[in-house]
Amino acid sequence: MKQFLFSAMLASALAAGPAAPAAAAAINAIGVENEYADVISQIGGTYVRVQSIESDPNTDPHTFEASPKIAQQIAAAQLIVENGVGYDSWADKIMSASQRPNRKVINVQKLLGLPDDTPNPHLWYDPKTMPAVAKAVADELSGLQPAQAAYFKANADKFVASLQPWNDAIAAFKAKHDKTPIAATEPVANYLLEAMGFDILTPFSLQKAIMDGTDPSPQDVTTQNDLFANKKVKVFAYNQQVTDALTKSFLDASKKAGIPVVGVYETMPAPGYNYQSWMMAEVAALEKAVTNGVSTESLQKGH
Template sequence: MIHFNSQKASLSSMACRRMRRRAPDLRTALPPLVVLCAGLGMAPIAAAATIHAVGIENQYANVIGQIGGEYVTVTAIESNPNTDPHTFEASPAVAREIAAAQIVVRNGVGYDGWAEKILAADHSAQRKVIVVQDLLHLPKSTQNPHLWYKPETMPAVAKAVAQSLTELDPAHAAYFTANVRKFDAALKPWYQAIASFKAQFGGTPVAVTEPVADYLLQAAGCDIKTPWKLQAAIMNGTDPAPQDVSIQDQLIKQHQVKVFLYNQQVTSALTASFLGKAKAANIPVIGVYESMPTGYSYQSWMLAEVNALRNAVKHGTSTTVLK
């Protein structure tokens, strides 16, 4: 069975989020990382002679586990769905964990630049490093780093993980390939839910705080009314332009949107104000996540987000916390 190692992580305040994403320090000790076995339906039993892999974000660790199965031991670094991953600061213990890994999957696009620095400082020709940004052929200037909400992302990750596992353990190549097929098949309900929503509710106007779920909303045919500059300012922890805040307020006050989506992992006085106004206007709200919530696999998490969107539009139901 798969064994998921536990490390410690430390998170700072939400100030200077963009700066810290690119230049964190290695001073603080980490809280226990979330064990991902629940998301895979597997018990944390150690296996001998398994490949040691690290997913910087827990959604990528989950995919590694699904593809590697009993032949991989996976550690997730950023796992807490109740904290802001943009403010993550790595400790020396995390640096050692990453340096010891045979496979590392990280997001790229500046989202986990601290991990890039650790890997550069301890280069290993034997280590397989999968950068999702590169798999999708995205430039560094890509504005929205939340790549796991793109429907095409994880099939590419799963395939790359299988290739890396096969290079390290060619005797089990057929096993890894079969798990990729299972993984892809398990994504079909999500894809069908997206297509169904788009066919029935395409063009639905929505407002957001950050671009966390923008890729999914776009795939579902939603019309994101919130100004991009406002989304980017909130994401990066900078002061938004007053005129953009005013536009968002009017979208809500005048019922120009049917759903309000907010990053429930990152809140501020401004986002709380938007949320309160949406509730007062009886606009259904949805709390979306940057880190995979406990108890989900990647596939079930994404499907739950689409179901929440459908329930909001069709029934006016709010979903602030996935359960």
């Protein structure tokens, strides 16, 4: 689904071997996407040193290319959390080329028991995902530092409990606004939109084409434009990280029709967010769009 180029520099970096490991007191961990890195940090606290690879809210993760520095980071990591569903398969290639004894890898797709052909890889927007990730992270960290197992488990329990306001907000929105029609550029936030009860009217074939970087059919483009021109939707979920002339034309059409826009993201927008506040901000923005017609096109200026 996603193509990544590996340079000769990357090969030489792998040949050079892993970077120096972290101090013994800290577990060296990577969340390939920064939302997963944030969860590792919340669970591991002072006992982990966490890095994220994909973290820039202004870039398209679909065009990500690994570098020698990233290869060294992954080679040195004791715990890695990756998304799966082909979204970050480049990381698997680096791990295969840089074997590390006892490296712990949490593939979120596999953790959730999802098939390889799962059509929507943006798993972090699903309310079921991060509780499972938090518990798995606590288990793996406990294996690496058994003396801190109770600490890791307590942090995981605290994290899961902290998601309750988000789940409550989702349920409250669905109770008030079930079946609200919405358009999207691609299925980034679809798991959340579905949980909130939205009726996603954009053809999935169009969303997938934009996600995969291919041309959608003229019929799908016509359908999407009709949603705006005839005000068939109440809000437009716009992926701020994968944009081109076509998605911008949809953005212009939604604005011309007076349809509020809510920005959605593939990596956690900065500054000032953690996973919980990011998800709460998305729900709040969607509610403001539906109830007051207010756009929240960008979440990058804080929350």
